[in-house]
Amino acid sequence: MILKNIKIRQAKRNDIKSIESLTKYLMAIEEVDDVNKETQLILHHRILPTFNKKTDNKVVVAEIDKKIAGYVLVERLNKLAASMVYIVVGPEFQKIGVGKNLVKGAEDYLKKKKFKVLQATIHKDNKKSKKFHEKIGFEFFGFVMRHKIK
Numbered sequence: 001m002i003l004k005n006i007k008i009r010q011a012k013r014n015d016i017k018s019i020e021s022l023t024k025y026l027m028a029i030e031e032v033d034d035v036n037k038e039t040q041l042i043l044h045h046r047i048l049p050t051f052n053k054k055t056d057n058k059v060v061v062a063e064i065d066k067k068i069a070g071y072v073l074v075e076r077l078n079k080l081a082a083s084m085v086y087i088v089v090g091p092e093f094q095k096i097g098v099g100k101n102l103v104k105g106a107e108d109y110l111k112k113k114k115f116k117v118l119q120a121t122i123h124k125d126n127k128k129s130k131k132f133h134e135k136i137g138f139e140f141f142g143f144v145m146r147h148k149i150k
Contacts, residue, residue: 006098008105011050011059011071018068019047019059026088046073046085056082056113060105062089062098069093072102074110074118081117082110100136 011019023042027035050057056076062069070089074082084106089098103118110118120138122129 005064006069006101007063008101008108009061009063010109011047011061013051015059015061015068015071016043016047019043019061019071022068022071022088022090023047023086025090026086042086046075056115058106058109060102060109062093062102062105064093064098070098070102072106074106076115077119080115081119082106082115084118084120087120099132103136 020039020043023039024035027038027042032038046057047059049055050059050073057074059071059073061071068090070087070093072087073085075085076082084103087099087102089102107118119141120129120133122133
């Protein structure tokens with residue numbers, strides 16, 4: 001679905017409060033222990049650095065009627081690949097195509113930068129996210145295992 005009143009664009013500094021609010025929403029859904037602390041870490045270490053012109057990492061936002069409906073954070077993995085680190089759509093804007101439009105906006109940005117692959121890491125039990133990504137053309141490619149360093 002292509003929404004007529006949606007504007008997909010790179011985030012601007014004046015979008016930070018909306019991005020912060022959406023990040024809190026996402027952290028609550030993911031049931032992190034300290035939503036406020038995790039949100040601030042994400043903002044300071046991942047979101048704010050995207051405003052540096054020298055980085056390929058960017059936040060792409062969806063704006064509907066002058067309100068930020070959602071965002072996606074894309075981060076460079078290597079010369080050809082980038083990752084969608086966070087994608088979040090506000091509850092009032094879900095199921096109307098905002099997420100799909102955000103991914104398309106991220107892909108458009110990455111094409112201009114000559115990237116060839118966009119990947120997303122999702123939790124194995126997140127059926128909603130898995131279904132969304134498969135619906136828009138993502139395919140599983142291997143798997144990731146991790147070990148916490150103690």
